[in-house]
Amino acid sequence: MVELSDAVLVGLLEAAPDSIIGVGTDGRIVLANVRTVELFGYQQSELVGRPIEILLPDRFRAMHSRHRQDYLADPRPRPMGAGATLAGRRKDGREFPAEISLSSIDTGQLQLVVAAVRDVTDRLRREAQFRDLLEAAPDAMVGVTTDGRITLINAATERLFGYGRDELLGQAIEILVPDAARADHPELRLRYFHDPRPRPMGAGGLLRARHKDGREFPAEISLSALQTEDGLIVSAAIRDVTDRIEAQAQRLRLEAEAQRLAAAAERERLEAQLHQARRLESLGQLAGGVAHDFNNILAVMLNYTTFVIEQAQAAAARDPQGDWPQAASDLHQVLRAGKRATELTHQLLAFSRREVIRPRVLDLNAVIGEVEQLLRRTLGEHIQLHVEHESPLCPVLADPGQIEQVLMNLAVNARDAMPDGGTLTVHTGNHEIAETCAATTGPPPGRYARVRIADTGTGIPDEVLAHVFEPFFTTKAAGEGTGLGLATVFGIVTQAGGFVTIDSVPGAGTAFTLLFPETDEPPAAPGPKSQQVRHHGQGTILVVEDEDALRAVTQRILTRNGYRVLTAATGPEALKVAEDSEDDIDLLLTDVIMPYMHGQQLAEQMVAARPGIRVVYMSGYAEPFVTGEHALHPDAALISKPFLEADLLTCISGVLT
Incomplete structure (x- = not known):
């Protein structure tokens, strides 16, 4: 060994x-x-x-x-x-x-x-949810082991067959089968276990079931195999169709068969939508991971390129007739390409919902313009996208990443409602609600920025329309949809102080109208242009970054601008460096996502040990800190990767002054 x-x-x-x-x-x-x-x-x-x-x-x-x-x-x-x-x-x-x-x-x-x-909190919660769903199912649900013993039932089974729960559990499934069919039933059961593919409701035609008092009734049954800790079981959903059979003649039986075939086609369509949603989710996860790593790489590339540009420009000034002016110009092209790559990673992170959420004063026209190309690729060539702006649009206070998420969710819904193609129109404008027109439950009087998103799809039936914003409501089969897409749209708009309404005509299309209240907050002052302005900082900064190259370039930026720099690759290492340092540490500059200890945990411990220290976070993306109890404080200083020298120095200078 x-x-x-x-x-x-x-x-x-x-x-x-x-x-x-x-x-x-x-x-x-x-x-x-x-x-x-x-x-x-x-x-x-x-x-x-x-x-x-x-x-x-x-x-x-x-x-x-x-x-x-x-x-x-x-x-x-x-x-x-x-x-x-x-x-x-x-x-x-x-x-x-x-x-x-x-x-x-x-x-x-x-x-x-x-x-x-x-x-096992999550597992027990899922088991409880499964039990609740089982008991709430309108059909009788029966679980059968490979030897034909009943291992689970729901309340609908007791009502349908007249047996108590204790009378059925552990009994042979043939107790629910008429005498004439019992001899063949074990062979049919073994045949299904040999090929346990799902059998949808009605696929096997009408069967006969037996009540406790001996009465027989026609039933439909759907079968599916479940792998449990105790082995493979067959889950059977049984439905009494006596009333339907008695009410229908042969013509109605033929219509029922046609409806069954149509339902099967609809199930296939919904399954295709589910597969597409999963592909989009996988793409989002991939995009977020790629963008995170790419942001680190871009930060290194952009800053080292900036260093070389300084040297090339200095050499060009000394020798204007030599090769240095062209080299400096070429390097500026590299820098511009890097900045365009930065914009691309921003779009990827917005699509995959892995940006730190920070509301700010926005022009919704600009936000829509940034995500327009991504919307076109998501919709596909069979759907036309028309964007119509009213300008100027009143400013609103919202998170641009969340607004882009709303647009993406509604665009995906519209695409699924137009499988054969159509048109999606995004229209913006200002909207005024007068005092006399304000409804008690609607938007209060005031000025709003309006975004109207309309498709020419299949529309939504009235009985469904009233529930579309409810969490977990979905028209998909059980287990095939989360029902959170439109609930998320409603939550984001409401969180921004806005309102959302929906109008739909079956067969004609659906329109969502989003109203965001005008904000009185002044827009953020534009950041300094990326020029080679030399900052002369004072103080000691502890840089914590697990990416070696990015840590090195950050140290170089700070050192050459007058700061004393300590470095660490992880949170525990940073705590040790701070403990061993006899000098004051003025500022902690830490990545958010790191192994062993995330940036917020490190900052909390560092502030506890050194109460006067300031903190600035760096983030390529920070998905676990977008919402919930671990969300970064709204006033926390944060610089997004990739950053340039001037951006970093301005951020640090603002925190230290």
Whole structure:
């Protein structure tokens, strides 16, 4: 057997996706990996040497010592999920459900109990949602194992067949089948398990089912296979069609078959939309990742190009008849190309929704112009895009990335509503609501910037129109759509203080009207032009950036402008550098997304250790910090990558003054 070095073992421990905790026979923690720190909220130094009961809710602590002794007496491995779900306790007192696996390791010096702990909050939530959906289903839902035993039912099954839940669970599925069909049923079941493809409702024609009192009734059934922890089961959705059969003659039966075929075609269309949505999501993830890395590369390229331009211009001034003037001109072309690449990454990040959200005074015409080409590519050649501006448009306060997301969502919806082609029109204008015209539930009186997005698609039926903005509402089959697209549009517009209305005529098209209130805030002052202005800074700056080349060029920019610079590649390394430094550190310049510790965590610890330090964040994209409890503070100083020397120096100078 290959013996692993300590370094390899530590690497494996830190790479584990679960919390790994080593406990001695005295019940004290000997080791804990990074995932343990993330899961429980303690630092490793706060855990090692402490009783394992620190990670348990108070009500479980008294009995835990006895359980540990029981395991040490019989130290067989306990795989994940073999026992009941337990509970863990974070440093802040919050509890969470957890699964745990145990194993015993004798190192020769001491015996360790190694526990792998997994937070199963999301899984239990999904299981609860599945149970809720199962019980709310209008059709009888029956789960059957490979040996033909009933393993799950819902309330509709009890109502349909007249049996209680306890009377069905564990019974053979043939209890629900008429006597005449029972002999053939095991063979049909085995045939399906041999080829467990989904069988949609009605694909097998009408079947016969048997009620508890012996009555038989016609039924439709859909089948699908589910892989569970206990093995493969068949999920059958059963629907009583007695009333329909009794009400229809042969002609109506033929119509029902035609409707079934039409429904199958509609399901195929919806599945195609789902696949397209997944492709777009994958493209967004890829675009965000590429743009993040590309922004780092661009920052290095642009700044080193700027350095070389300075040298070329100086040489050209000394020798205007030589080759240096042309070289300087060529380098300016490289710099302009880099700036165009920067604009491209901005569009990619806006599309993939991975920009830090920061509302500012906007001209919506300019925002639409920036995303227009991306909209055209998304719509495809079979759809014509017409953009009509009213100028000047009153200014609004919103996040441009969010506005671009709204436009993209509505464009994708319009495209799906025009599978055979059509026209999408984006029209902007100013809109005034007078005091006498204001509705009690609508926009208040005032001046608004209006954006109207209209398509010539299939339109939306009235019964659906009232629910389109509801979260999780979708006309797609269960599990095939999130129902969050238009809810997100509504949320973004409302968050910006705006209003959204929808008008639709089935067969003619749909129009969304967005109203954003005029803002009184003055537009942000334009930043300084990218000229070679020499800044002479004073003070010490700690630069934290995990990209070596970008860290180096940032250090060079600051050093050559008079700052004393300390550098670190990670958050923990930065804390160590600050701890070892006897000088004051005036400013922390840190990337947002880094391994081991993100920039906001680093800033919080650094400010706690050095209360007078200022903080500036750098970001190529910061998806985990766009919304929610980890969002960057609106007043936080942030410089977006790629940045030029003048941009960085202006930002730092503004924070330090």
